[in-house]
Amino acid sequence: MANTLQVEIVTPARKLWSGEVEMVTLPGALGQMGILPGHAPLLSTLDIGEIILHTGTTQQFIAVSGGVVEVRPGKVTILADTAESSEEIDEERAQAALARAEKLLADNPPPSERPVIEAALRRGNLRLKIVRKHHGRRSSEAMHFDK
Ligand code: ATP
DSSP, X not given: OOSOEEEEEEOSSOEEEEEEESEEEEEXXXXXXXXXXXXXXXXXXXXXXXXXXXXXXXXXXXXXXXXXXXXXXXXXXXXXXXXXXXXXXXXXXXXXXXXXXXXXXXXXXXXXXXXXXXHHHHHHHHHHHHHHHHTXXXXXXXXXXXX
16 A cells, blocks of 8 residues: 555645645544545545645645545545645734634624634634744745645
8 A cells, every 4th residue: 555645735716735645634524633545535524724734754734714625545635615834824914814803703793693703713713823833844845835
């Protein structure tokens, strides 16, 4: 059995990344899951969370805001609503989006509006967490991102 997996990450706007990894972890419907070569076929929705691409010596961190993942033998396809690598995330923008969501929630919105605001809050928190935790730790030589 091969000891790598081919991973492709696509959004409606672009192909963010494709390449070989030894493992990918992602926010599946049942929580954070690790996918290794030989994983059983699987189709799952994605939550708001972090994708980590593991290669021999590097890890690359990606914020994803939902979507679906398909696991087939040797191949993982991630169709993401939005996805940004840690070095692409604009920290000030994420901070501003988070502050807007916090203010909207503090203003006691009608229940029907809460899920949308709460999702914006989670996206803002996630992007901030990833940019602050991982900024400067990428290995762009090893992990080329499509722009
Ligand atoms: P904002 O209010 O700042 O647009 P948002 O959470 O509503 O935040 P999304 O709808 O999730 O934004 O994303 C819209 C587009 O902007 C996507 O292409 C996404 O990748 C990108 N994006 C959103 N926030 C950031 C950020 N902080 N840094 C870089 N790209 C971002």
